[in-house]
Amino acid sequence: MLASQRQERILAEVRDQGAVRIADLTRELEVSDMTVRRDLMELADQGLVRKVHGGAVSPHTTAHEPGFAAKSGREAGEKRVIAEAAARLIAPSSSIALSAGTTTHLLAAQIVASPDLRPLTVVTNSLPVAETLYRANDPRLEVILTGGSRTPSDALVGPLAEAALVGLRVDQTFLGAHGVDPDVGLTTPNLDEAATNRALIHCAGRTVVLADHTKWHTTGLRVFATFADVDVLVTDSGLPTDARTRVDDLVEQLVVA
Template structure:
């Protein structure tokens, strides 16, 4: 590791700003490796550049001054489109098979899926890996030894996710049959996005370790773009949304993903009609 002199600090600042120009955001974890300096040095560099108005510090890194990176807390998000999220969770639980291993990302819809899993005795035995504190709590409350919950370590975000290098390393050593992901934003152009850089990095690992990727996104997530992209839509095997999503958006989703499931939000426990579950031909 190089000594942190004045010239080296200038070079580091140039590299950081170049990363912002190229990608719109930089992560502290990535910068420590790329620059060969300590976490403390990177944080000091970001603070100096922020004072000059050249970037804006966010959880886990920095963004361009103009970037939008607001991240609502778990409680605030849990009240948005609640009926639609419950319908999506009821549809998604039908995709889970007993005896399998699955991963649930952080998010209010994945939390509702965890509640459905905890209540469904038919889904036993089952192993669930998660980086979400509310998800782990919901599964733990089932009090069923046949429902094994694996909670990663890491740093806590406003959405009650555990993220960071420790989380990513723990997940990277695993392999699961399915990953169920929430998203802050969904669009055909940008893909799946989140405002939190570290959460995006964790979600990328969750996609990488899964045999099948399932995304849970209600209509309020569409045409919203967060700061960091963690997956393209063509990486999604199953997309579960609600029937309030406009027809043109449903058609665009069918063209982009392997399979689309449209959950009827105005019905409590009715079966899903077959034609709501058709996407492109499966891989």
């Protein structure tokens, strides 16, 4: 395969996933580690990617928000183990909030599959999360769905959603994020969703962020929290060692699923 063909494939994956790992590229492209590093350096010199430890990310802040179905197929295995680990942080007879997102949706499925977590009260602004929880048909599982305007990721956002959260107090909020950056914070492409996510944080005693490794060094259009707002980050084993060290210094607890 020519260098130009390899680089085009790398760019296509960065555009689709937001990030690539050198280890994955060497396997997919069947080339050496040094060849991939050379390709990434050339792409970075052209401003087409931004090199990070162990791989590369998109150089641009993104304002595009993929739909819920499109995001559901990405890193499905990583999201599943993150959801399983997050479920272990929930105590029965407590109250929690779940933001919109594909990983929080999987957490909702874990809650349904774990009757020992009930009784439980769940506040959510996610239509898929609410639908999954309602299907449990268990009176010990109380679901409170905010109102609001629907986004491409099936979140309910805006003034109605924020008003529904004012005055509520839950033990923990579990949040997804489009991007996680140690310097920038937690971001989303949707301006209204950022405000609703902030409201979800403000109503919680503890904030737990669920983010797979591809979210690291990805940046959306609007910041909705900094690491000072985060108590726990739950991620997967794909997060590089240096990133784990950085997170350990920023949050109270890092959980690697």
